[in-house]
Amino acid sequence: MAGVDGWGMTDKGLRKGPWTAEEDRLLNEYVSMHGEGRWSCVAKCAGLNRSGKSCRLRWVNYLKPGLKKGQLTPQEQSIITELHSLWGNKWSMIARCLPGRTDNEIKNYWRTHFKITKPNRRRQDKPRTSALRRQQFRRQQQQQQQDQQEAKQKQVEETVTSAQVDNKQAMELLMCTNLEDEQCRPVMFQDDHENIRPSDFIDDVEEGAYWGGLWNMDDVHIDHA
């Protein structure tokens, strides 16, 4: 069964696929009035024919105020590389250290830049019926959001800048937050950390280049050892 835009519906009759401007508006309205959480309720109460899961994802990755759009800055890239070497694929944890960036964004960035791309499984004669509509919609949305984002950008940048400038403080915060919980401890602080090297996480990046872009760890004071 195909939806209005060529995408399908779930077996429960819920919409799937790209969000429309109207859906975004409804979700935005509802969340700004009632707050985040209770996503299945949001889906019903806001008049969205979507799963709660889909609503949450859309909000977190796209509609949430303060999200940064566009390319990751070199500083952000360094932080991602560094934290990934510590925590592995803990995208949500890494995202928490980068205000305005989402786990999905970071995950995509990592896969794009550091993981071996799979053999091309694309271009398999798939129909492209909804392509143009989807593209137009995306552009329209980006334009709308760009206006909003610009207004918020300054405020967010101030936060980001202060977080990045003081790497030491940020690192200490991270360590304090996680060291007490064994499962949250970065791999380098776990008992078997000596067996883990950056190359275990990064397949096709030269180690020199890898370390070259990182934070200066000498600046980071860690009290544990």
Added chain:
DNA sequence: AAGGGAGTCAACCGCGTTGTA
């Protein structure tokens, strides 16, 4: 100019965790 491949990003899926009745 057209076609194809690679890169990028939004969204879905499956599963584990947590909260609640």
Added chain:
DNA sequence: CTACAACGCGGTTGACTCCCT
């Protein structure tokens, strides 16, 4: 204590854009 629902996370997929031939 158990069952179920909701939530959150990581992995994967599908589609669009860009660039090269």
